[in-house]
Amino acid sequence: MIIGHKKQQELLKKILNSEKIPHALLFSGPEKLGKKTIALHLISSVFKEELSRHPDFILIEPEKSKIQIRQIRDLNWKLSLKPIKAPLFGAIIDQAHLMTREAQNCFLKTLEEPKSKSLLILATEHPSLLFPTILSRCETIKFYPVGKEEIGSYLKEGGASEKKIKDIVDVSLGRPGNAVDFLKDPQKLNEREKKVKDLVRILSSPVSLRFKYAEELSKNNDLKNTLTIWLSYFRKLLINNKNQTSFSKTKSILELLQKTIFLISNTNVNPRLALEVLMLEF
DSSP: OOOSOHHHHHHHHHHHHHTOOOSEEEEESOTTSSHHHHHHHHHHHHHTSOOTTOTTEEEEOOBTTBBOHHHHHHHHHHHTSOOSSSSSEEEEEETGGGBOHHHHHHHHHHHHSOOSOEEEEEEESOGGGSOHHHHTTSEEEEOOOOOHHHHHHHHHHTTOOHHHHHHHHHHSTTOHHHHHHHHHOTHHHHHHHHHHHHHHHHHTSOHHHHHHHHHHHHTOTTHHHHHHHHHHHHHHHHHHOOOHHHHHHHHHHHHHHHHHHHHHHHSOOOHHHHHHHHHHHO
8 A cells, every 4th residue: 555645646647648658767765655665556557467476577675785786787687588478677676776886887788778668666765876877867756754644544544543643653754664664563662662762861871871872782783773763753852842052952963863874874884983973962
């Protein structure tokens, strides 16, 4: 089920009805918005059948946090053939910004010299990490956080209680994927509450204890999720804050948090050092 993004869905519907399907689309926007879900739905609509085990559908996802040139070469080889059942090949590159430079160069050749009729969809939260030459050859469709009412309606249809709906909507950041995760696994809400309590405790701790906590946290495989929870906590503070001085402070923390999440997710930055810089801002 697709939650929200009605304007984007209408645009994609017009593209399909025009019968002038672009060779490549780029779905851009924060993670957990449903970009991949909509991409799957779009290709399924073109094929007029389900994509499960479909011979003309290709899904590429990161392996060990990167999309390797081997995966793109395999894509290029498949695209050099003729579709078996569908009118064209359909391919999704999820988290396309994680393509290595070699993979991007290889993929660029596919965009410049398409060998077969195909629909390529790149989904990414960081389009700036893709080569400008790739961006220029894709038709970009931007996705934004979904309204609370739409997420609430989905949760209500799923049988969630009023209290649970309020709790989930408050922490989902307008991202349907987060809401779905919280609905499927209620324990995630408890885990989030614990992480927020840890954050509140560390905010009132001396720098030495913050650095010790940063060292422990840097070894955690769930680091990005923890920082994303912190981000939602400070965003809520910012919205409810009326004091200009603390508003500026909270805004600075938010900006540094976003930068830290980006660095940890997309670069080889030392997580412990990045966290220590963040702790100093607290």
